[in-house]
Amino acid sequence: xxxxxxxxxxxxxxEAVQAVPAQLGVYQLAAPDGAVVFIGFAGGRSLFGLRxxxxxxxxxxxxxxxxxxxxxxQQYTTRHRELLMLHVAxxxxxxxxxxxxxxxxxxxxxxx
Amino acid sequence: xxxxxTEEQRQIVATVRRFVREEIVxxxxxxxxxxxxxxxxxxxxxxxxxxxxxxxxxxxxxEYGGAxxxxxxxxxxxxxxxxxxAGLYAPCYGVFGSAGLAQLYEATQEQKQRYLYPMLRxxxxxxxxxxxxxxxxxxxxxxxxxxxxxxxxxxINGSKVFISGADRxxxxxxxxxxxAEKGRSGITCFxxxxxxxGFHVRRVVHTLRSSHYATELQFEDLRVPEANILGEVGxxxxxxxxxxxxxxxxxxxxxxxxxxxxxxLAIAYARQRETFGAPLATRQAVQWMIVDNEMDIRTSxxxxxxxxxxxxxxxxxxxxxxxxxxxxxEAGGRVVDRAMQIxxxxxxxxxxxxxxxxxxxxxxxxxxGPNEVQRHLIARDLLGAGLR
Numbered sequence: 001x002x003x004x005x006x007x008x009x010x011x012x013x014x015e016a017v018q019a020v021p022a023q024l025g026v027y028q029l030a031a032p033d034g035a036v037v038f039i040g041f042a043g044g045r046s047l048f049g050l051r052x053x054x055x056x057x058x059x060x061x062x063x064x065x066x067x068x069x070x071x072x073x074q075q076y077t078t079r080h081r082e083l084l085m086l087h088v089a090x091x092x093x094x095x096x097x098x099x100x101x102x103x104x105x106x107x108x109x110x111x112x
Numbered sequence: 113x114x115x116x117x118t119e120e121q122r123q124i125v126a127t128v129r130r131f132v133r134e135e136i137v138x139x140x141x142x143x144x145x146x147x148x149x150x151x152x153x154x155x156x157x158x159x160x161x162x163x164x165x166x167x168x169x170x171x172x173x174x175e176y177g178g179a180x181x182x183x184x185x186x187x188x189x190x191x192x193x194x195x196x197x198a199g200l201y202a203p204c205y206g207v208f209g210s211a212g213l214a215q216l217y218e219a220t221q222e223q224k225q226r227y228l229y230p231m232l233r234x235x236x237x238x239x240x241x242x243x244x245x246x247x248x249x250x251x252x253x254x255x256x257x258x259x260x261x262x263x264x265x266x267x268i269n270g271s272k273v274f275i276s277g278a279d280r281x282x283x284x285x286x287x288x289x290x291x292a293e294k295g296r297s298g299i300t301c302f303x304x305x306x307x308x309x310g311f312h313v314r315r316v317v318h319t320l321r322s323s324h325y326a327t328e329l330q331f332e333d334l335r336v337p338e339a340n341i342l343g344e345v346g347x348x349x350x351x352x353x354x355x356x357x358x359x360x361x362x363x364x365x366x367x368x369x370x371x372x373x374x375x376x377l378a379i380a381y382a383r384q385r386e387t388f389g390a391p392l393a394t395r396q397a398v399q400w401m402i403v404d405n406e407m408d409i410r411t412s413x414x415x416x417x418x419x420x421x422x423x424x425x426x427x428x429x430x431x432x433x434x435x436x437x438x439x440x441x442e443a444g445g446r447v448v449d450r451a452m453q454i455x456x457x458x459x460x461x462x463x464x465x466x467x468x469x470x471x472x473x474x475x476x477x478x479x480x481g482p483n484e485v486q487r488h489l490i491a492r493d494l495l496g497a498g499l500r
Binding site for chain 2: 074076082109
């Protein structure tokens with residue numbers, strides 16, 4: 001499995017979000033310029049998994065996000081942390097919309 | 113051998129049980145089902161409570177500020193501390209403190225100042241770097257990471273895998289081969305700072321234990337000063353093995369605690385849930401599962417307490433600790449599996465803790481030495497050292 005998320009980006013619209021499965025997993029939001037602005041997860045307490053998490057964000061469009069992509073993943077907690085660490089390794093900081101509530105004790109990765 | 117708890121042990125067990133039920137379990141209702149950490153506010157608050165109870169630092173020797181409890185009491189506490197959703201791998205979310213890297217108690221004074229004391233104060237984190245892609249159960253042969261002396265330094269090259277906490281650590285113990293000809297006498301333990309040039313955490317290793325991940329490490333011309341050798345050159349194997357038997361006892365006890373809780377939930381559900389006009393508890397199929405659970409729990413508990421008693425009384429206990437780990441990890445898996453079966457569909461959901469326990473309990477048969485290795489060691493003790 002590639003460690004960086006490589007799914008195609010999807011326009012962040014109500015119709016597109018309706019097609020997202022109600023599964024556990026991780027997702028990314030991107031601004032129009034392609035920059036990842038938020039990395040989140042749909043955990044075991046989410047009502048309809050990824051779909052309801054993304055529905056919630058439809059009204060907010062954090063940091064001007066216009067696109068999303070997701071990955072169904074039962075290991076959503078460790079995958080979420082991995083994606084955050086990868087973003088820090090690649091860009092030197094957390095995505096803009098993750099900075100207000102950074103996860104405690106995020107580790108460091110130096111991927112090849 | 114008298115394994116009846118003393119009055120003091122009964123009081124300690126009651127105190128820990130109340131703490132788990134009143135402080136830990138309610139917090140879990142708000143956490144993600146796979147969470148392994150509390151908020152800093154809750155962690156600090158509960159750590160203060162544990163300190164006030166005098167239980168902080170259960171595995172830290174008393175001379176270093178720990179609680180200084182004997183292993184039987186530690187076992188009884190571990191059985192209680194694991195009786196919640198995250199309890200198998202994060203008993204009470206760590207608010208009872210951790211011994212960290214116990215091997216550092218054998219360090220030099222200077223090393224203790226730089227690593228041990230900051231670790232005990234919670235200022236530094238460490239990792240234990242033994243397992244390599246070539247294997248973990250037979251480190252004497254599997255270690256291919258090499259350290260070569262250059263002047264007064266050692267240059268380390270190689271890789272490690274399944275290493276917990278390295279990405280968050282300030283330092284770690286890295287076992288490397290310093291003499292290719294000497295087998296287990298050719299392994300040395302180095303204390304490595306994670307900000308040293310040439311230290312890399314290459315990737316996260318995802319496992320069934322979705323609340324925690326392991327990491328894969330790479331060392332590229334990592335230069336370590338001679339002063340960072342823990343113990344002596346060529347004596348790393350003994351350091352790696354030190355305390356392994358001791359750690360297997362609370363490891364077994366955590367499996368028992370989860371099994372006890374699973375059994376408690378299964379009994380409550382069997383009494384309440386009706387099928388075809390009668391409670392599940394009246395069905396022989398369910399009764400037998402409950403009985404088998406109880407036998408698994410008691411067998412594991414007595415074996416584990418017996419191992420702890422032997423350790424406390426200064427008797428050889430390696431075989432007993434291995435047996436406790438083996439039996440408790442296998443029995444724990446069976447108990448959780450039966451409890452899920454009794455709960456039917458609900459047993460499979462994240463609404464209840466079983467699915468997490470089921471995944472995590474599977475790992476216990478491999479962690480702390482696979483059960484096949486435990487059987488091998490027990491056979492060697494029974495049949496004689498000539499058996500290889």
